[in-house]
Amino acid sequence: MQSAPGLHRVKLYKLNETGGWDDKGTGLVSVGPMEFANHQSNSVGLVVIGEESQKMLMVHRILHEDIYNRQDETIITWTDPDIGTDVALSFQEGQGCNAIWQHIVRVQQDADPKHPDHRRRVIDEFDGPVGHLDGDYLHHDVGEMAGAGHIELPAAELSNLEELAKILAHVPPMQRERVAQLLMSPGYLRKVLDMFRQCEDLEDTASLHHMFRLMRSMIMLNDTQLLDELLKEEHVMDVIGCLEYDPDLQAQQQHRNFLQTAVVFKEVVPIKSQEVLQKIHQTYRIQYLKDVILPRSLDDATYATLSSLMLFNNVDVVLGLYQDANFLPETLFCCCADLQLFRTLKDRKPGDADWDDLVAFLQEFCSLAKHLQLQQRQNLWAKMTQLGMFEVITRIMQSSSAPVKLRATDILLSALAHDPQPLRSFLATQPRNELLESLVSEFVSSEESGLPEQIAELLKLLVDPETMEGSLDKNDFMDVFYNQFMEKLIAPVSGEPYEPSVSSKGKAAAAPTAAPAAGGSKSSSSSSSRNIPAST
Numbered sequence: 001m002q003s004a005p006g007l008h009r010v011k012l013y014k015l016n017e018t019g020g021w022d023d024k025g026t027g028l029v030s031v032g033p034m035e036f037a038n039h040q041s042n043s044v045g046l047v048v049i050g051e052e053s054q055k056m057l058m059v060h061r062i063l064h065e066d067i068y069n070r071q072d073e074t075i076i077t078w079t080d081p082d083i084g085t086d087v088a089l090s091f092q093e094g095q096g097c098n099a100i101w102q103h104i105v106r107v108q109q110d111a112d113p114k115h116p117d118h119r120r121r122v123i124d125e126f127d128g129p130v131g132h133l134d135g136d137y138l139h140h141d142v143g144e145m146a147g148a149g150h151i152e153l154p155a156a157e158l159s160n161l162e163e164l165a166k167i168l169a170h171v172p173p174m175q176r177e178r179v180a181q182l183l184m185s186p187g188y189l190r191k192v193l194d195m196f197r198q199c200e201d202l203e204d205t206a207s208l209h210h211m212f213r214l215m216r217s218m219i220m221l222n223d224t225q226l227l228d229e230l231l232k233e234e235h236v237m238d239v240i241g242c243l244e245y246d247p248d249l250q251a252q253q254q255h256r257n258f259l260q261t262a263v264v265f266k267e268v269v270p271i272k273s274q275e276v277l278q279k280i281h282q283t284y285r286i287q288y289l290k291d292v293i294l295p296r297s298l299d300d301a302t303y304a305t306l307s308s309l310m311l312f313n314n315v316d317v318v319l320g321l322y323q324d325a326n327f328l329p330e331t332l333f334c335c336c337a338d339l340q341l342f343r344t345l346k347d348r349k350p351g352d353a354d355w356d357d358l359v360a361f362l363q364e365f366c367s368l369a370k371h372l373q374l375q376q377r378q379n380l381w382a383k384m385t386q387l388g389m390f391e392v393i394t395r396i397m398q399s400s401s402a403p404v405k406l407r408a409t410d411i412l413l414s415a416l417a418h419d420p421q422p423l424r425s426f427l428a429t430q431p432r433n434e435l436l437e438s439l440v441s442e443f444v445s446s447e448e449s450g451l452p453e454q455i456a457e458l459l460k461l462l463v464d465p466e467t468m469e470g471s472l473d474k475n476d477f478m479d480v481f482y483n484q485f486m487e488k489l490i491a492p493v494s495g496e497p498y499e500p501s502v503s504s505k506g507k508a509a510a511a512p513t514a515a516p517a518a519g520g521s522k523s524s525s526s527s528s529s530r531n532i533p534a535s536t
Contacts, residue, residue, distance in 0.1 A: 008096030012048050012057050015086035024058070026051045029089060029096075031062075031103045032172025044107050046100070048089075049173050054301045059174070060087070062107045070101055151175050153182050156191035158198060158207065165210045168217035180223035189229060193238040200241070208245040215242035216294065222302045227309060231282050240285070243293050255293055259285065268357045269327065269341050276320040283313040314368045321365070322380050328387065341365075342387040350399045359396060362389075363407040366414040381418050389415075390426045390435065397438035402448035409439075409454040416461045421469065424462060428477040433484065440485045444492055 007028040013021040027048040048058040060080060067078045073094040080087050091097035151167060154160035171179050183189055192214070199207040218226065230239045237256055244253040263284070271277055290298060290306045298306070321327045327341055341362065348355050369380055389411075396408040415423050427436045443455040461467070463481060 007049075008100060009051070009092040010048065010096070011090040013088040013090065014083075015088075021088065025053075027057045029100060030172055031100065032174050044103070045174075046089075047173055058087070062104055064108055068104055070097070073097060076101060076104075151179055151182075153179070153188075156188055156195060158195055161195060161199075161207055161210050161214070164192075165214040165217070168214055168221075171217070171221065176221045177223060180221050180226040183218060183221075183226060184229055189235065193235060193242075196238055196242050205245075208242075209247040211242045212245045212247065215239060216297055219289075219294065220297070220299070220302055222299075222305050224305060224309070227305065231286060231309075233278060233281075236282070236285055240289070240293065243289075253293075255288070259288065266357055268354055268361050269344055271321070271324075272326065273320055273324060276317055276324075279313045279317050279320070283310050283317070286310050286313075311371060315371050318365065318368045318372060318380075319376065322376070322383075328380075328383055342384070342389065342392060345392045346388065350395065350401075350404070355400070356404055359400070359404050359407050362392075363411050366411050370414065370417065377418060381415065381422070385422050385426075390423065390430075394430070394435040394438065397435060397442065402446070402451055405442065406448070406451050406454060409451065409458055412458055413454070413461075416458065420461060420464075420467045424468075424477040427462070428480050433480060436480070436485060440488055444488060 007030050009026070010029045011026050012024040014024055016022050027050045029046055029048045031044060031046060033044055043061045045059055045061045047056065047060075049055070050057050060082075063081075065081075067081075069077050071077060074091040074097045075088060076091075076097060077086060077088040079085070089097075089100070091100075151171065153167065154163055156164070168179070183192075196208075196211045199211055218230065229235065237260075240255050240259065244255050246253065265281070271280075286306050286309055290303055329340060341358075345358055345362070348358060366384075369377055372380065393408050393411060397405055400408070412423065427433065430436075439455050439458065443452050443459065446452050446455075463478070
C-alpha cells in the first residue's frame with residue numbers, strides 16, 4: 001500500500017502485564033500540533049490512524065523527557081507515563097522511521113532554546129545528523145509548527161492561492177474537521193470558487209494547477225458536510241472545473257462539457273419532486289467524480305465516504321418516490337395516470353420505444369429498495385404487489401427480448417430476497433399459471449446466456465422448504481409446481497418429449513412417483529445440467 005506524503009505505515013504494539021507485546025493494529029502515523037478544548041497548545045504529538053477502520057489508534061504528545069529509543073532501523077519505543085506502559089512503533093520502511101525520529105529529535109532540541117541544559121538527548125543506535133524534515137510539515141520547522149497551534153486559513157484571494165493550496169495539502173488528521181469548518185464559513189467557499197473563475201478568465205495555467213491541488217485537498221479532507229456542500233447544485237460545476245486542470249496531465253480535461261452535453265437524463269416516468277431530481281443528479285456526479293475524475297487520488301477512506309453518500313442519496317430517492325402519491329398511488333385508477341409507474345407499464349406494449357427503459361427503471365428501483373429499513377421495505381413491496389407488479393412481470397416474460405427478460409427475473413429475485421410468500425401465492429393462484437409457465441419454458445429452452453441460470457436460482461428459492469411457512473406455500477404452490485411443471489422440467493434429462501397434460505387445462509395431474517434428486521443448477525447452458533432441488 002502506498003502511503004500519502006507525511007503518513008508512514010506502522011504496526012502499533014503495547015507491552016502487556018506478562019512482558020509480551022500486544023498488536024494493537026496497523027495504521028498510518030503522522031506528526032501534528034496537539035489541540036485542547038480549553039486552550040491553545042504548543043505541544044506536538046504522534047497520531048496513528050487505523051488503516052482499515054480509520055479510527056484513532058493512538059495519540060501521543062511528544063515529551064521533552066529522555067524516554068525515546070530507536071532500535072534497528074524500523075522500530076521506535078518509549079515508556080508512556082500517561083498510560084504507564086511501553087509502546088512501540090514498527091515501521092514498514094526505514095525511511096518512515098527516520099522521518100518520525102527526526103521530528104522527535106527536533107521537538108526535544110527546541111524544547112526550551114533559552115535553557116540549553118534542559119535539552120535532553122534521545123538514545124539513537126543509528127545517530128546521525130538531523131536533516132530537513134519531510135512529511136506533513138515539509139516546509140516548516142517543528143518549532144514554528146508547535147507555536148502555530150490551530151491552522152488558520154488566509155483570505156480567499158488570488159494573492160493567497162498558492163499559500164492556501166499548500167496549507168490544505170498538509171493538514172494533519174487531527175485538524176481536518178476544524179479546517180473543513182473554516183472552509184464552510186459563510187461565503188468562504190464561494191470566494192474560493194470565484195477565484196477559479198477569475199483564473200479561467202485570465203487563462204492563468206499556474207494558478208489553475210494550484211486550484212486543482214486545492215480542490216483535491218478539500219475532497220481528501222474526507223469531511224461529509226464539506227463534501228455535501230461541494231456537491232450542491234450551485235457549486236458542483238465549479239468544483240469539477242477545478243479538477244479539469246490536473247498538472248500531471250498534458251491537456252485540460254473536458255468533464256464539464258461531458259456532464260452538461262453528452263450525458264442525457266432519461267425520465268421514463270415524470271418526477272415532479274425537485275429534491276428527488278437533485279439527489280439523482282448528485283448521485284451520478286459523485287459516481288463520475290470517484291470513478292473518472294479522481295480514481296488515482298482517492299484513498300480508501302474518502303472513496304468509502306463518497307460511496308456512502310451515494311447510498312444515502314439512493315435511499316432518499318426511493319423514499320421520495322414511494323411517498324409520492326402520483327408515482328405509487330393507492331390504486332391504479334386515480335388522477336395523473338401519466339405519472340404512475342405501473343399504470344405506464346400496463347399501458348405500454350413490449351416493443352414500444354420506452355419499454356426497455358421502463359423495465360430497467362423498475363429493476364433499479366427494486367434493487368435500491370433493499371437498502372430501506374424493514375418496515376419501509378415491507379410497505380413498499382406490499383404496495384407494488386397491490387399495483388400489479390407480478391402481472392407486469394408476466395407480460396415481460398411472455399413477449400419481451402432476452403435482455404429485458406433477464407431484468408424481469410432480477411426483479412423477481414429482489415422480491416424473493418425480501419419475502420417469498422407473495423410471489424408463491426401469485427404463482428399458485430394466477431389463472432393458467434402464466435408466469436410460472438413462462439419461467440419454466442425459458443429455463444428448458446432459452447439459448448440466451450445468463451437467463452436459464454437466473455431462472456434456476458429463482459426456482460431453487462421458490463421450492464426451498466426452509467422459507468415456507470403457511471399451508472398455501474407448502475400445499476397449493478408445491479401442488480401446482482410438481483403436478484403441472486415437473487414433467488416439463490425433467491423432459492430434457494429423461495429424453496422423452498414433453499406433451500402438455502390435462503393439468504395445464506385446469507385438471508389435476510397425477511403427482512410424480514418419485515421426486516428428482518436434489519442439486520443446484522450449473523452454469524453450463526446445456527439442458528442436461530439444469531436440475532431443480534427436490535422438496536423435502
